Amino acid sequence: MKKVQGLLFALFITVLALAGCGGNEQEKAGTVATTAKKDTAQQEAVQFPVTLTDAVQNEVTIEAKPEKIVSLMPSNTEIAFGLDLGEQIVGVSDFDNYPEEAAKKEKIGGMEFNVEKILSLKPDLVLAHASSADAGEAGLQQLREAGITVLVTNNAANFTEVYETIRLIGTATGKKEKAETVIADMEKKVEEIKTKAQEIKEVDRKSVFVEVSPAPEVYAAGKNTFIDEMLQIINAKNTVTEEGWPKMESEAVIKSNPEVIITTHGYYTSEPVKNVISREGWQNISAVKENRVVDVHSDKVTRTGPRLTEGVEELAKAVYPDIFK
Template sequence: MKRSILILFMLMMVIAGCGNKAVVKQDKSEERIISLIPSNTEILYALGLGKEIIGVSTVDDYPKQVEDKEKFDGMKLDYEALLKAKPTMVFAHESMEKAQEKTLQKLKDKGIKVIIVSDASSFDGLYQSIGQIAKATHKEQQGQTLIEDIKKQVKATTDKYKQTIAGKKVFIEVSSNPDIYTGGNHTLMNDLLNQLGAQNIFSGVEGYQAVSAEAIVKKNPDIIISTSEMPEKELIKVVKSRNGFSDVNAVKHNQIFAVDPDTVSRPGPRIAQGMEAIAKVILNEK
């Protein structure tokens, strides 16, 4: 699984760390950046730091330029490989902080700035993260411009769709196997639906949680949207085969859709595009 479960770890809030300044000697006018999660990579590129990025995670896929960057497994850090790349900055994320604590500390001890980016579980959290990443890379002005641009895009999307979407009951399926997972309160997806005026049927659960088929049937969503990367034809077949789902409005009216998880779930500069994609499937304008 490439990205769907990774959205549970889409984490963005900057803290800086540094140790003794001994080994890494680079031109102070130019950073050498490794980004270990796709959302951070997209933000760094949007801030104009593409040339400074020397490495990305193995699951990075956007923008296209990341194809030419050295790849690092964000879930299993290779200290020697990271050190060999001679970074001046490493953007890590909260989900790896405890599991990779020793490796991250060793990098700090070598004078490498390690920035831990925590969960952006709302649009405000995303804006704060962009601001902090911009500050860490001395791109404050570019960061503010990026935030304002995203806010304008989000407003344009809500103005266009909110009145028509208001009140529609939506079930977001983050993962289908072995358990059905959804995003509830304090998730970026929940905030996205709220801003569109839609009703997340599991807004009462906290974070990302497994839910039963029976609970979904009882809440009777109007639309089922999957971010699990399952092809839409397969998704429809799977959903329709579940016990009791023949009585669900979304099934009865063929309102079952698969969307690209990157734009709708990744807390980065393309979030307004993800919002519009969700709006279009809710209104069956796909």
């Protein structure tokens, strides 16, 4: 090209033309993106007003898409962030630690939330939770009387109820489509794990004891809890036959002789595994003898939000490490 000046000129013109085309394409892309944003905003606006029945059977009408949201429960916060509502969240509970952005939000208290603090944030919507709705009813009523919409989500005991909560929050905030996407992703992950677990032969199924608090008062995951459902998904047997979250006596655990013991309290006990294996009489339990005591991420297996599927995966790896690598 150095020898032919005409070719250089032609190349220069070509580059300019391509640059011009690139600019036009960028303009077009920008226009498409802007149009898409407008379309999304219009779709969200069409969804309101909306009337919903919440977990305590209150009929709640939301007139317009909430711009400022306060969440009183970590699970609701995780769901809201999962629905891309991070910018709308203005206040969270003292226990909120995920995602990282949640920790930077204004804190409104713990189980006993600060009504005055919430009022000062001027939210359009407060996401409460059925597990604390009775204890906090007086405060919630104050918020309602101040003109703030309060929506109580259910105290989910299984994946179906978690999906219901995600749909409820999605509908209340104009994120119905995003909610369905989140649910579909969770269902897909659960199904993948379940399919892989079905390959485990009956003779190889493990019996598992899941404790959610350490000695001296040991509480465990019983029947009809989401942890019990997780164990079913990974094709493991729950050694706890009681309903809910029963307090367990050492003799009963020793007698059930679990092959794997899972703890979920490592976030506040320094040595959860040592806590288990050092208990009197537990040395003869199969899980202890075979070094099958594992601590898993508490929030992922106990917080009823989008990360529950990660919790299922952690449980699967803890119980069947050779299969779920």
